[in-house]
Amino acid sequence: MAGPDEPAFADAPTLSDDDAALVEDLLSGSHRALARVITKIENRTPGYRAIVSALHEHTGGADVIGITGSPGAGKSTLVDKLAAAYRDRGDTVGVIAVDPSSPYTGGAVLGDRIRMGSNVGDMDVFFRSMSARGQLGGLSTATADAVKALDAFGKDVVVLETVGAGQNEVDVVRTADTVAVLVQPGSGDDVQTLKAGILEIGDVFVVNKADMDGAQRTVAELEEMVHRREGGTTGRGAGHHGAASMASTGRGDSAAGHGDGHHDGDHAGGSEHGESDAHGAGDSDAHGAGNSDESWTPDVLETVANSGEGVAALIEAFDAHAAYLRESGEIETTQRRRYAAEIRTLVRADVGALATAEIERRGGIERLAERVRDRETDPYAVAEAIVGPIADCVDEAGDGDRDD
Amino acid sequence: MSAEQQERAVRCLVAKVGLDGHDRGAHVIARAFRDAGFEVVYSGLHRAPEDIVQAAVQEDVDVLGISILSGAHNTLIPKVIEGLKEYDAFDDTLVLVGGIIPDEDEADLKEQGVAEVFGPGTPMEETIEFIRNNVPERA
Numbered sequence: 397m398a399g400p401d402e403p404a405f406a407d408a409p410t411l412s413d414d415d416a417a418l419v420e421d422l423l424s425g426s427h428r429a430l431a432r433v434i435t436k437i438e439n440r441t442p443g444y445r446a447i448v449s450a451l452h453e454h455t456g457g458a459d460v461i462g463i464t465g466s467p468g469a470g471k472s473t474l475v476d477k478l479a480a481a482y483r484d485r486g487d488t489v490g491v492i493a494v495d496p497s498s499p500y501t502g503g504a505v506l507g508d509r510i511r512m513g514s515n516v517g518d519m520d521v522f523f524r525s526m527s528a529r530g531q532l533g534g535l536s537t538a539t540a541d542a543v544k545a546l547d548a549f550g551k552d553v554v555v556l557e558t559v560g561a562g563q564n565e566v567d568v569v570r571t572a573d574t575v576a577v578l579v580q581p582g583s584g585d586d587v588q589t590l591k592a593g594i595l596e597i598g599d600v601f602v603v604n605k606a607d608m609d610g611a612q613r614t615v616a617e618l619e620e621m622v623h624r625r626e627g628g629t630t631g632r633g634a635g636h637h638g639a640a641s642m643a644s645t646g647r648g649d650s651a652a653g654h655g656d657g658h659h660d661g662d663h664a665g666g667s668e669h670g671e672s673d674a675h676g677a678g679d680s681d682a683h684g685a686g687n688s689d690e691s692w693t694p695d696v697l698e699t700v701a702n703s704g705e706g707v708a709a710l711i712e713a714f715d716a717h718a719a720y721l722r723e724s725g726e727i728e729t730t731q732r733r734r735y736a737a738e739i740r741t742l743v744r745a746d747v748g749a750l751a752t753a754e755i756e757r758r759g760g761i762e763r764l765a766e767r768v769r770d771r772e773t774d775p776y777a778v779a780e781a782i783v784g785p786i787a788d789c790v791d792e793a794g795d796g797d798r799d800d
Numbered sequence: 801m802s803a804e805q806q807e808r809a810v811r812c813l814v815a816k817v818g819l820d821g822h823d824r825g826a827h828v829i830a831r832a833f834r835d836a837g838f839e840v841v842y843s844g845l846h847r848a849p850e851d852i853v854q855a856a857v858q859e860d861v862d863v864l865g866i867s868i869l870s871g872a873h874n875t876l877i878p879k880v881i882e883g884l885k886e887y888d889a890f891d892d893t894l895v896l897v898g899g900i901i902p903d904e905d906e907a908d909l910k911e912q913g914v915a916e917v918f919g920p921g922t923p924m925e926e927t928i929e930f931i932r933n934n935v936p937e938r939a
Contacts, residue, residue, distance in 0.1 A: 427857055428857060428887050428888050428889055431857055431859070431860035432860055434860065435860040435938075438807070439807055439808045439809070441806060441808075442806070497839070498834065501834070501835055501836065501837040502809060503833065503834035503835055503836060503837045503838050503839065504834060504839045504840065505830055505831070505840045505841075505842065506840065506841045506842075506859075509841050509843065510842060510843070510844035513844070516847065516848070516854065517848065517850050518854075519854060523855075524858055524860075525841050525859060529809065
């Protein structure tokens with residue numbers, strides 16, 4: 397058993413010489429190096445952790461925007477127009493677009509790039525497709541690390557695009573500062589499904605294809621939902637169990653473990669923002685409620701991604717949210733929560749890997765399952781036998797005196 | 801210390817370059833590659849050589865498959881290869897060409913750095929096998 401011989405924070409992973417050169421190249425602006433670093437992150441090439449570790453101190457400069465929504469809602473097209481608009485005002489842009497991969501072959505067709513028609517030939521838009529590769533819960537780690545690479549490279553804005561299909565994807569966009577949820581008109585059922593988890597994560601809601609029939613109705617439905625969400629939660633209360641408990645206890649396993657399941661429950665209440673009424677939709681209702689100047693009410697905007705209509709207003713809303721995060725101090729809470737989630741995910745993955753190795757040593761999962769089937773043993777006993785030694789090591793390290 | 805599993809996948813860019821609007825073949829190839837377990841990025845139609853280079857560099861693909869049926873390969877493909885070299889990406893990218901390429905041009909293209917040319921009627925397995933055997937080793 398690989399016991400934790402060193403104290404917890406003593407050593408950052410060490411960079412190999414090649415990787416150190418790669419980091420150097422990335423920081424000095426080599427596109428090739430940036431692309432290669434993201435590949436290493438994706439492949440989990442040995443040494444990638446040291447690279448991300450080395451990049452961390454150079455991050456924090458980018459606004460990270462997550463865009464999610466059902467397939468066909470127009471995410472990629474909107475991202476393309478957003479990137480072009482950011483470029484027009486002089487910002488450099490990084491995009492990570494996540495597509496599903498086949499659970500059977502692992503293969504994938506990553507189609508988001510086709511929509512990037514407004515930015516072909518512009519190297520200051522760095523667009524990267526990633527597949528979900530069956531990484532169990534690791535997808536959000538991989539995308540968060542890729543965002544760090546783009547951030548460290550010096551991108552002003554990083555957009556993270558993903559299909560809002562399940563918990564994995566929700567975890568991905570939650571690594572962004574500002575999350576936009578895209579909905580297409582006439583998708584009453586769509587809005588229904590949004591309730592289950594995705595609604596809570598939106599800082600901005602976008603009804604795309606707003607020139608289609610039913611757009612107004614969808615806007616109204618969303619307005620109503622945003623409204624209900626306001627009434628449903630008690631002010632900033634939900635903020636507690638996210639970062640607050642992490643910050644105060646430093647352990648936070650149980651309390652924060654729940655907290656991070658809910659992105660920003662503290663959106664409720666009023667808002668100081670009135671400028672984002674791109675189309676005048678429901679502005680007075682959405683923004684009039686309450687008078688706390690400390691919380692954010694999601695905007696509901698309309699866009700036509702194909703023509704670029706509403707994109708400017710959307711960027712305004714993103715900027716407003718970024719400003720809100722900074723001015724209210726919410727950004728610190730958000731970041732703490734995000735890093736807490738990252739640490740937890742990594743630790744779980746590593747401990748899980750230790751356990752997997754232990755399972756292998758005991759003849760593999762198949763054989764263990766067969767023994768359970770034969771009533772020789774039971775799942776709890778097997779789990780105990782595998783985790784026991786790991787727990788012992790942790791106890792030992794904690795006590796400082798060895799008594800086994 | 802990390803017992804983490806590597807998850808390596810072969811990444812391919814299937815590219816259409818120039819004024820050539822026939823992409824059925826490219827679609828079929830993209831799909832076959834996907835089913836072979838590769839990750840496939842499709843460029844879309846009518847891309848300029850520099851667009852292809854941008855995509856290949858940013859996506860960090862192992863394989864660049866250029867489909868070309870217009871006869872402009874002698875003009876366009878050298879530009880793509882030049883661009884890859886400019887970004888230091890040529891050495892570890894396997895460049896393949898598919899489409900209608902006369903035999904006498906094939907030798908020229910290979911001279912310039914195209915690894916293989918696949919004409920009409922090439923069995924899909926052959927192309928996939930070629931990629932599996934020739935995909936560049938990377939650190």
